[in-house]
Amino acid sequence: MTKLDHAFAQIDGHDLDPDADFSLPGWIYADPEFAQLEIDRIFRPSWQIVCHVSEVANAGDYQTIEYAGESVVVIRGDDGQVRAFTNACRHRAMRLVEGPAGCAKKLVCPYHAWVYETDGRLTGVPMKGEYPALKLEDNGLAPVALEIWHGFIFVRLEDAGFPSVAEMMAPFEAEVSQYRFADLRPMAPVRLRPRDVNWKNVGDNYSDNLHIPVAHDGLTRLVGKTYKIEAHGWADRLTGDVIKNDKQNFWEKVYGAHMPRVDHLPEAAHGRWLYYKLWPNMAFDIYADQIDFMQWIPTGPTTCILREVAYCLPDDRREMKAVRYANWRINRNVNAEDTWLISRVQQGMASKSYGTGPIAKSEVCLRSFAKKIRALIPEARQPFAPTKGWSREGLERVRASV
Known part of the structure; x- marks a missing residue:
């Protein structure tokens, strides 16, 4: 079994992760050597x-x-x-x-x-x-x-054994097929938004379930206690069902009240906000009215760029236009709240007092992601940063042992 095969075995759950109850350490959110290993071991081989x-x-x-x-x-x-x-x-x-x-x-x-x-x-x-x-x-x-998956085009620089997009998303094939991805059209050109945070902070926040009722008042009013997360190997599934209540603001009420019938979707999908996060840095936000994709691409140890496009099926109905605008108004606030959160977390990661933090059993997506990172870059198990030059010394030790 190669080192990479062993890493995948750990990811698949055949080996227990001794650090499963702890978060990734703060130092790997800013360390230049770790960032370079991520490019080599994660981003060049990933779709x-x-x-x-x-x-x-x-x-x-x-x-x-x-x-x-x-x-x-x-x-x-x-x-x-x-x-x-x-x-x-x-x-x-x-x-x-x-x-x-x-x-x-x-x-x-x-x-x-x-x-x-x-x-x-x-x-x-x-x-x-x-x-x-x-x-x-x-x-x-x-x-x-x-690779072309349901009309979306993916590329990969190197082959190191990561699964295809189709394989990552296989558990959700029946659900995804309902939305007619191949027939989508872009609503606007790609948008690039720079962020002064490590790429992992964006992904961690995306799949973090516990912060929703604390930091997202609007999203909480919209989906209430229906928000759920699931980890499925190489892709996570997150869902929330739109509810109606008197506490919602104008645009939240518009979205809940005016969603028109989309004939190819089942009734339950009309009010469902469905999210998929794919390894290592991509996400689809799926609504009955539109489909958004977002990816967070590292540009340095403490910087990344968000790359986003929204897609929809052709539909000129006034109700659909109103719902799509309401969707944008709601998510604009959610994005602003998340931007504030991840920037403050990035600042906190710089504290020499922070090593790793305890992680809840319910934080299944964070656990799944951390397990992959630790399997591919074992130094992520160290709560505090090794001495500068650690990645080169480790490579030299490996070469000497061959």
Whole structure:
């Protein structure tokens, strides 16, 4: 059994986690060495959502994503196939495209005008005879693994054994299928929001159930005591059912009172706020009126960027427009409350007095996430930071033992 296989066995519950009753330590929310190990062991091998197939509907349409030190472009070829490549010319590594989206018949390097087809082939090189070692067939764009799940496009930089998106979401296939993800269309372009917090703080807060009645008055008025969380291996499921009461504000009442009938959804789904958090940093917020995705991408040990897009099925009914606006008003407040919370937690993590904290049995999603992190980076079991240079010393010990 390889080290990675053993880590997965721990994650799957075959080995008991001796630290199960404790949170992840504060130092790993700011440590540069730990952050680099996360890039190598978590983010490069994990699937990351890029866009929906409807956003690359025509030949040459492309979308980009930047993470883990890479820029990836997803583009639809002239043959109709969607592919992904690293956004770097094979000559001098120049970025081929800029911005989050666009359309191009060919990808032409703005540095030296090398030309690539939409399927990644290199077909044009000015002064080609000046390059003795050049073989066009060996210098196409570097491919990136791609998976399309219910119309959403995901990419992965490396394969280290993490499950596919379909495998992560397999326990919820019947539920997800009701929402017709493949038919969705974006409501607006992708939005990027920088945050001065470690990426794990965003994810921890997303799946934390105990803070809802304490810190989210509006959400509590909307769903009452119906809010529940479940951990399912590589994906978490969170739900709350909209209720009606006199304490709700105007927009909360609008949402509960005016949701129109959506014929393809069962009655229970009309008032259900359904959330899925996928390993390691993605989430779908699913409502009868729209579907949002959000991912929190690390940009440094104490910074990240939130990448968000809202999608919906075409529906021009006035009631649906009103409900979607009410949804935005409600969640705008929830997001502002969460931003305040995670920023204060990040500040607290910097205290040398904080090691790990006790974790409740009901915090099943936090327990599941912490177990994965500890399995993949065992130093996360240490309550306080090791001596600077610890990650390099550990690698040298491993090499010496081989």
